[in-house]
Structures are given as structure tokens and as C-alpha cells.
Amino acid sequence: MRYILHSDCNGFFASVECLHNPEIRNKPVAVCGDTDMRHGIILAKNEIAKKFNIKTGEAIWQAKEKCPELVTVKPHFDRYVRFSKEATRIYSDYSDRIEPFGIDESWIDLTGCVKSFEEAEAVAEEIRKRIKYELGITVSIGVSFNKIFAKLGSDYKKPDAVTVITDKNYKSIVWGLPVEDLLNVGRSTKKKLNSMGVFTIGELASFPYPMLKANFGKWGDMLYTFSRGLDMSPVKALGFVNLPKSIGNSTTTHRDLVNFEDAKIVMNVISDSVCRRMREQSLCAGCVTVYLRDTTLTTITRQCKIHSTHISSEILSAALKLIKNNYNFEKPLRSIGISLSDFKPDYEPEQLSILRDEKSRKRQDSLDQSVDILKKRFGSFCVRPAILLSDRKLAGFSPKEEHTVHPVGYFG
């Protein structure tokens, strides 16, 4: 039997802000992006704001309509990273198998450290109390025999609570829950399952496997194993880093991008950031994806294959070509991004081509590496292409330094 905990910090960003500002602690609080920069959405809210039905991701004005006295505060990502590290310090007193899931959640594997669910629950209680005392924020913890049910447990009762889902009681606790509570069951999977008459996790678990497989393909396997508590995926050891499948950045610009020239400026900044992040990990990308969202919030993504490279100018020109071929700027763009994927290690031997100027590619490569070193020492703004001087405000951001929260998927 495995004993796995899933610890979830309740309203993480908002809790950290409330700890630092005693005067707002008893008020409805939401952590929001910068309205002037048009990043004005709710990133997190505290328990009081939750009672007003304020949702993460909605615009500040929508939230203020529901709750006029809502206190909005700016995010401090350095604080969140610090608290996240401190939480991991506490977890690591109990196990070396700690797998973070985002900045505010972690799985902790106690298998081999405890002998029963009672002991695992006692450890969970101790962690819950220590986080409250040492960090001043609350967590809810799920205790179970697989990662999926442990996560369900941490969502089951919050804030500041421990829920134990054992191999004996899981049917009564888990199977009554709505199917969308299961990890990886999003809006569209829920809709599809509902149309098949599956509304609870129990109904999903008793659904015939061949039909799931026929309807969902390999995701059918996942639904089957997740709902029956058969997930065997291990909790990774602390410090284990998956090779990234993609590296991307996007931004909502402070004003709309009305033509290709505007997009070119912003793309310069973003592609520089993603290319530097890629080179830091010694990778070459074989696929470039651009993400374009217009002022009506309609989003398109377009991708193309490229000859495997980590040269900034090649990535940028592939991205610009994608925009040129796929967007006519009839509607201005509100937000824009690049993502690189299909990685190969950059130390692998490379097939040279007689159709390209390999000598100048080599020069470009060493230029990129020199600029990387300069930027590492003196900041992102020390060396910049001249095009970025044409609109300093539009180009005046540095996604590489400002970017701290990486979204994660279960199958990382």
C-alpha cells in the first residue's frame, strides 16, 4: 500500500498577501494583475472574497460588481517563491519524494516512512499545523494511496483541513463527486461525459472500459485508471526536473498591436526571452508556435516545423513569417506569444546543408551566446536590437525575469 499526501495552499497568493498586510486580513481580498498594463484579472482571492463568488480569471470590474468593497492588491512573485520554498523545506522533513505541482501544490510520498493511514494522517496533521505556525498560511491536505485521490482529498475539505481517502472508504467519498473534480477532466471532457450519462466519478468508474476507449482513445485509459484509483504514477524525488516539452512566453501588451510593425517589436522581446531560456537548457527547437489573441478575445495558434536551431534570429523570422501568413490585422491584437517545442539537445551532431550559409550561422550562434552572457550579467536591457527603440513602452518588458510561474501538466 502506498501512502501519498497532496498538500494545497489555500488561496496561496491572497494568503501570502494577507499575512504581509494585517490591516486587510478581515476584508475580501483579491490579488490582481496590473490594470494600467491591461493585466487586470483576478489571480487569487481569500476565503472572504470566495463567499462573494469571485472567480479566479475574471476581470476586476466583474469582481467589483459582485463585491464593491473588494480590496485588490498587486502580486509579489518573489514572496510566493519564498513561501513555496519554505513549504518544501517543511515537507522535506518527512520524505525525499516531493513533487511540486505548480507553485502552491505538492505531492509527498510517505510510503516506507509510515505503516498505516492513521500514521499518514498524523503526519498530514503535523504538516498542516507546522505550515500554519511557521508560514502563517493554511493548507488542505489529502491522504490516499494514489496521487489522483490524494489531490481529490485536498480539494474535498478546505481551508486548513486533512481528508483521508483509504482503500476502504474511497467509494463512499470519491465516487459521489462530480466527474469534473477528477484531475484532467476539463470543460470539454465533462461535456462529453455528461452527454454519455456520466455525471459522477462513480458512474465513470463503472462505465464499460471498451466504450471509454472508443470515445476517448488513450485518454479513456486515463479516465479508467484515475476513477478506479488504479493510478500508479510515482511521486518524483525532490529536485527531479523533467525535460521541458515546450518553452513559451506570451504577453498582453499595454496597448493594442495595430499592424505588423507593432507585432514585430513585441515578438523581438518575447522570442529573445524564449530563445535564452531554451539555450540555458542546451536545447534546439524543431517547431515554432505563435499565439495571437485579438481584441474580441478570439485566439488562434499557428505552428510550423523548422530546421532544428537555437539561433534567435532564425526562431524570430519563423515566428514573424507565421504571423505574416496567417494574420491580416483587420482586428488589432491584444496579446501575443511564442512557444518552442520538438526539442533536441544542442550538442548532438548536426547535418550541415549546402543550401545555407553555415559559416554565418556559426557566427550568429556565438553572437547569441556572447549576448546571453552580457544579459545575464547586466540585465535584459543592456544590449537590444535597434528596432526596440522605436517604441520603448511597447518593448519595455522582460518576460524572462518577470516570468516566474510555470504552468504544469500531470504528464509532464
Added chain:
Amino acid sequence: MKQYISVTAKFDEDGNLLPLKIHWNDGRSFEIDRVTDIRYAASLKAGGMGLRYTCRIMGVKRYLFLEDNRWFVDAKT
């Protein structure tokens, strides 16, 4: 109220850090008679978190927090 203050501290040969004297921003200084406890803790009053040193200063118990590499106390307003 959270107040960052300047502190004279000593590293011993084992790498432990011990505060010896606190310096208020108004110029007054106080010797720390004894540190009775060191543990991680949050300060709900001051609004912060760090390594908490329980100190005796002129016979009175005071908490001194080390937040990364800054010291703070909960100052009476």
C-alpha cells in the same frame, strides 16, 4: 507594525548566527541578554515570516525575526 531594524550579530565557528544587539532607527541600542529559542515562525501581528529568535532584552521577552537576510520586529505604534 512590522519594523526592519539593524542588528549586530555573530557567526560562531559552526556557522550559527546569533543576534547580540539591536539598534532602533532612532539611534537607541539594546543588548540582547539571552536568546532562549530559535524556530521558524510567522508573525501575524507584524505580517511576515522567518526564523524567529526569542530574546530577553532588559528582562523583557521580545521576538526578533530573520526574514532572508533582514531583521524585523513587531514594533508598538
